[in-house]
Amino acid sequence: MPVRIYALAKELDLDSKDLVDLVKKAGITGKGSALASLTDDEAQTVRDSISSASKAAPKAAPAATATKDAPAKPVAPVRDLDRASTRRPGAIQVGRAKPRERDKAPAGDTESKRPAPVLRTPVLKPAETPAPAEPAEPASPKPEVRLKDVMPATPKEKPSEPASPPLAAPTPPAKAPAAEKESGKQDGGRASRIADRMASNSGGRVVPNRPGGPVRRENLTGGGKMRSLDRASSRASSDKPAEGAKARKREPRIKVNLAQLPSAPAPAAPAASSGPAQKPDIKLTRDVIEGHKQGMKAPLARLEKDDAEKKRNKKEATGSPDFTGRKKIIDEDEKPRGKKGLAGMASARAERARGGGGRRVIGTGDQDRSQLRRNRPRIRRKGTNTAAPRKERVQLELPCTVRSFCEASGVSMSDVMKALMGMGMMININSEMDLETAELVATELGIDIELKAAESLEDELITELETQEDNADSLVPRAPIVTFLGHVDHGKTSLLDYLIGINVVKGEAGGITQHIRAYNIEKDGRGVTFVDTPGHEAFTEMRARGANVTDIAVLVVAADDGIMPQTEEAISHAKAAEVPIVVALNKIDLEGVDPNRVMTQLTEHGLTPSEWGGDVEIVKTSATTGEGMDELLETLLTVAELNEYSANPDRSALGVCLEAEQHGDKGVVAKLVVQNGTLRVGDIIVCGPAHGRVRSLHNTLTGKPITEAGPSVPVSLTGLDTPPGAGDRFHVLQDISQAREIAGTREDESSRQSLSGITTKVSFDSFQDLLAGGNLAGEERAKLNLIIRADARGSLEAIDKELSKFDHPEVELRVLQRAVGGITLADVTLASASDAVILGFNVIPDEKARQLADQREIEIRRYNVIYKLTDDIRMMIEGRLKPEERVVELGRALVKQVFNISRVGTIAGCYVAQGSIVRGCRIRVSRDGRVIGEYPLDTLRRIKEDVKEVPRGMECGIRLAGFNDIKQDDVLEAYRIEEVARKLD
Numbered sequence: 001m002p003v004r005i006y007a008l009a010k011e012l013d014l015d016s017k018d019l020v021d022l023v024k025k026a027g028i029t030g031k032g033s034a035l036a037s038l039t040d041d042e043a044q045t046v047r048d049s050i051s052s053a054s055k056a057a058p059k060a061a062p063a064a065t066a067t068k069d070a071p072a073k074p075v076a077p078v079r080d081l082d083r084a085s086t087r088r089p090g091a092i093q094v095g096r097a098k099p100r101e102r103d104k105a106p107a108g109d110t111e112s113k114r115p116a117p118v119l120r121t122p123v124l125k126p127a128e129t130p131a132p133a134e135p136a137e138p139a140s141p142k143p144e145v146r147l148k149d150v151m152p153a154t155p156k157e158k159p160s161e162p163a164s165p166p167l168a169a170p171t172p173p174a175k176a177p178a179a180e181k182e183s184g185k186q187d188g189g190r191a192s193r194i195a196d197r198m199a200s201n202s203g204g205r206v207v208p209n210r211p212g213g214p215v216r217r218e219n220l221t222g223g224g225k226m227r228s229l230d231r232a233s234s235r236a237s238s239d240k241p242a243e244g245a246k247a248r249k250r251e252p253r254i255k256v257n258l259a260q261l262p263s264a265p266a267p268a269a270p271a272a273s274s275g276p277a278q279k280p281d282i283k284l285t286r287d288v289i290e291g292h293k294q295g296m297k298a299p300l301a302r303l304e305k306d307d308a309e310k311k312r313n314k315k316e317a318t319g320s321p322d323f324t325g326r327k328k329i330i331d332e333d334e335k336p337r338g339k340k341g342l343a344g345m346a347s348a349r350a351e352r353a354r355g356g357g358g359r360r361v362i363g364t365g366d367q368d369r370s371q372l373r374r375n376r377p378r379i380r381r382k383g384t385n386t387a388a389p390r391k392e393r394v395q396l397e398l399p400c401t402v403r404s405f406c407e408a409s410g411v412s413m414s415d416v417m418k419a420l421m422g423m424g425m426m427i428n429i430n431s432e433m434d435l436e437t438a439e440l441v442a443t444e445l446g447i448d449i450e451l452k453a454a455e456s457l458e459d460e461l462i463t464e465l466e467t468q469e470d471n472a473d474s475l476v477p478r479a480p481i482v483t484f485l486g487h488v489d490h491g492k493t494s495l496l497d498y499l500i501g502i503n504v505v506k507g508e509a510g511g512i513t514q515h516i517r518a519y520n521i522e523k524d525g526r527g528v529t530f531v532d533t534p535g536h537e538a539f540t541e542m543r544a545r546g547a548n549v550t551d552i553a554v555l556v557v558a559a560d561d562g563i564m565p566q567t568e569e570a571i572s573h574a575k576a577a578e579v580p581i582v583v584a585l586n587k588i589d590l591e592g593v594d595p596n597r598v599m600t601q602l603t604e605h606g607l608t609p610s611e612w613g614g615d616v617e618i619v620k621t622s623a624t625t626g627e628g629m630d631e632l633l634e635t636l637l638t639v640a641e642l643n644e645y646s647a648n649p650d651r652s653a654l655g656v657c658l659e660a661e662q663h664g665d666k667g668v669v670a671k672l673v674v675q676n677g678t679l680r681v682g683d684i685i686v687c688g689p690a691h692g693r694v695r696s697l698h699n700t701l702t703g704k705p706i707t708e709a710g711p712s713v714p715v716s717l718t719g720l721d722t723p724p725g726a727g728d729r730f731h732v733l734q735d736i737s738q739a740r741e742i743a744g745t746r747e748d749e750s751s752r753q754s755l756s757g758i759t760t761k762v763s764f765d766s767f768q769d770l771l772a773g774g775n776l777a778g779e780e781r782a783k784l785n786l787i788i789r790a791d792a793r794g795s796l797e798a799i800d801k802e803l804s805k806f807d808h809p810e811v812e813l814r815v816l817q818r819a820v821g822g823i824t825l826a827d828v829t830l831a832s833a834s835d836a837v838i839l840g841f842n843v844i845p846d847e848k849a850r851q852l853a854d855q856r857e858i859e860i861r862r863y864n865v866i867y868k869l870t871d872d873i874r875m876m877i878e879g880r881l882k883p884e885e886r887v888v889e890l891g892r893a894l895v896k897q898v899f900n901i902s903r904v905g906t907i908a909g910c911y912v913a914q915g916s917i918v919r920g921c922r923i924r925v926s927r928d929g930r931v932i933g934e935y936p937l938d939t940l941r942r943i944k945e946d947v948k949e950v951p952r953g954m955e956c957g958i959r960l961a962g963f964n965d966i967k968q969d970d971v972l973e974a975y976r977i978e979e980v981a982r983k984l985d
């Protein structure tokens with residue numbers, strides 16, 4: 001019976017990828033994936049080649065010292081890795097840090113009671129290797145992994161403990177063959193094969209312990225007890241004291257030496273304060289502080305000055321006349337009391353000047369006058385700026401109004417308004433400023449601004465739910481979610497119907513899938529969830545909304561049709577989603593079909609069948625006869641098993657809405673897929689702009705009510721207030737008011753965005769900017785996603801060849817899709833979901849594609865010369881996109897009739913369908929979606945009259961300069977070339 005490589009690898013306890021390599025080495029070709037099947041003979045060949053390699057491996061001999069009489073050997077058991085980690089090619093495989101619960105075996109468990117633990121052949125250092133059976137064969141010169149690296153010491157182990165005597169002496173070499181035979185019987189030589197594999201994988205550097213003997217934990221650890229590798233190895237090496245000592249010397253042991261804590265003296269209690277708390281001698285008055293802020297000198301300087309003045313006044317008071325015209329200042333203490341006459345009058349005036357308060361007048365200089373001014377009660381005048389003092393570093397929460405900006409920054413309202421007007425913005429004080437405006441104003445006013453988006457409930461709750469990591473112990477395997485993609489009528493729905501045992505095809509209007517269907521079925525106790533979409537746009541649309549619900553994509557290709565345009569698109573969409581692809585080569589029952597032709601086509605599209613040495617599984621199916629259906633299901637389950645899809649059913653549910661509609665009687669019915677957690681009736685959920693309490697859940701296949709839905713289960717749900725969109729994610733919350741608030745905020749946000757048309761798609765300019773700004777620094781290499789459409793396969797190949805020459809250390813060009821033909825809606829959807837730029841070579845977008853591209857701001861760059869295309873990419877990468885010649889589209893006209901007039905040429909009678917046709921413009925002629933040429937407009941006439949412009953809805957006659965081969969139904973696009981300076985240069 002044929003056996004899959006994956007299953008054989010399991011049987012041999014090898015990594016599937018390693019076995020694929022071994023199969024190749026064994027001379028069996030066309031088995032490129034772990035899912036490929038081997039016939040009995042091939043499987044036997046592989047087994048034989050592995051065992052012969054094991055015999056040939058020189059490193060096998062040393063381990064032959066092991067016998068069943070020597071249960072404790074210097075061998076380190078290495079636990080098998082998580083299967084996920086073994087999938088990584090080339091990874092050094094060491095034991096899992098924390099074994100899963102199901103992997104743990106109770107101590108003393110016997111081999112027969114528990115499933116055989118998967119043990120890896122140990123790898124020893126040469127010094128630690130027991131005496132080789134055949135001394136002539138050299139030990140590995142350069143060990144790959146050390147024992148202590150692969151086996152952590154048990155907690156009980158004392159690393160510094162001297163090596164104890166060996167538990168069992170190495171078996172004499174003479175006994176080795178018998179031992180090998182004996183042990184080989186026990187496990188069918190599996191360990192031998194593993195040993196061989198490791199020996200061969202490492203190019204003979206790895207020394208397996210026992211090529212023929214069973215590798216059991218009990219054997220290795222002395223009756224089930226874990227033993228330190230170090231100890232085991234030291235025991236082994238103790239047979240050869242010199243070598244063992246050397247090994248010990250080389251192998252540093254881990255010593256845990258804890259330094260003794262110094263006996264620090266107890267901190268002395270603070271001395272009790274003896275007196276009252278000390279108070280400052282001098283208290284600066286408010287005036288002094290204020291004055292100092294305005295540049296007034298320190299009080300000491302002032303006191304010195306006062307002192308000097310006092311002395312001078314004293315002199316003057318003792319007889320010298322005041323020639324300076326200044327008022328004489330007399331110290332109160334020195335004032336001659338009871339003076340009469342002039343002196344008395346002067347003193348009385350001085351007294352009045354002092355205000356009679358007994359306060360000392362310090363002086364009458366400018367400084368004093370300003371102080372007097374400051375002492376006056378302040379009068380608050382109308383219109384005075386009351387804003388907080390201007391700050392340098394401003395923190396602002398977005399969204400902010402002009403008012404809140406002023407308040408936060410301390411800048412006057414008039415200054416902010418002036419700055420806004422200077423930028424051509426006439427907004428009022430309560431207007432909201434977006435991030436960009438706020439930054440511009442801040443720059444204009446020289447304020448350092450730090451803008452903080454206000455933390456919303458969305459961030460707080462939803463982000464937390466999305467990023468919440470599940471404990472490894474709580475994860476259980478879940479059913480894979482499988483999506484069918486392919487060209488129309490290739491049999492997606494029929495296949496799904498057959499698999500789930502219903503017949504939907506007959507019921508479909510016009511035989512075309514109109515709705516997304518999702519069903520969960522069970523096969524041999526394992527579940528699979530199937531999703532059938534009306535087209536790959538729906539699949540990609542979901543990705544565009546960040547809801548990549550698919551685990552595995554089944555590409556359905558009808559064997560009679562082969563790869564069709566929509567198949568090509570589906571391939572690109574599945575590849576862009578980065579999910580495993582399984583091909584169902586359907587309608588294989590039809591007569592005369594040639595599977596090889598389709599397989600060749602698939603190879604050309606980068607999907608090499610596993611039977612041709614690639615890694616894509618191709619299953620020949622017939623939805624009519626049922627041929628290959630079991631194999632398809634089996635393949636899907638195997639892929640799922642290899643990928644180990646898991647989820648935590650014990651957390652609150654989250655998932656994706658596939659579609660929703662308003663029913664007259666039931667209200668909103670939404671079809672959801674639970675991706676993680678369990679959804680229950682009564683749960684409060686928020687899904688896009690909708691929220692509510694789950695009123696009912698129904699099985700999507702049987703329609704029966706259910707109370708809960710676990711991971712990967714699709715359900716029909718009622719209870720939401722409004723229909724969410726396809727691809728909207730749902731979350732379960734604890735509080736209905738929170739759900740309401742989040743849904744409301746989303747609704748507001750989406751209407752705000754649809755009004756402002758904000759999108760953040762990538763363009764050459766923005767990409768160049770990101771590169772220049774180092775915003776992509778986090779990534780190893782910035783990826784520029786491209787979708788290429790060309791007029792012919794030859795052009796595509798030429799473009800491919802040119803693009804392959806780009807080898808930039810920082811930028812990786814990733815072509816998501818390359819196809820022949822005009823730019824379609826699907827291209828724009830894919831570009832939108834994958835942040836790609838569309839490059840059209842001699843092709844034009846159709847009307848729907850153009851509209852969607854405008855709406856979502858997807859950049860479509862069109863070229864008619866290959867070197868211009870490659871030049872643009874090169875210059876963008878090098879950050880020197882020149883001011884470009886931008887094509888300004890003016891309008892398009894359809895050729896209704898053609899008139900050939902002798903001596904005049906061909907006149908196209910046209911109807912202007914969009915924009916207008918303007919004199920002096922250039923005309924691009926397209927036929928069947930392909931550009932066939934670009935020519936200057938020669939004559940533009942309306943009813944025999946030369947006119948300057950013909951607007952939309954009118955008819956006109958057009959003659960082109962240098963082109964007379966216009967045909968009916970040609971599309972004429974009028975454009976003008978403008979030189980536009982690049983935005984950011």
Ligand SMILES: Nc1nc2c(ncn2[C@@H]2O[C@H](COP(=O)(O)OP(=O)(O)OP(=O)(O)O)[C@@H](O)[C@H]2O)c(=O)[nH]1
Pocket residue numbers: 486487488489490491492493494495505511512513534586587588589590621622623624625
């Ligand atoms: N002979 C033959 N006919 C098939 C097979 N599978 C599907 N068909 C027929 O092909 C036609 C299209 O099948 P559908 O299952 O509706 O194809 P589809 O890909 O789902 O089409 P859309 O829903 O339009 O995307 C139907 O008439 C089927 O009966 C097959 O394996 N063999």
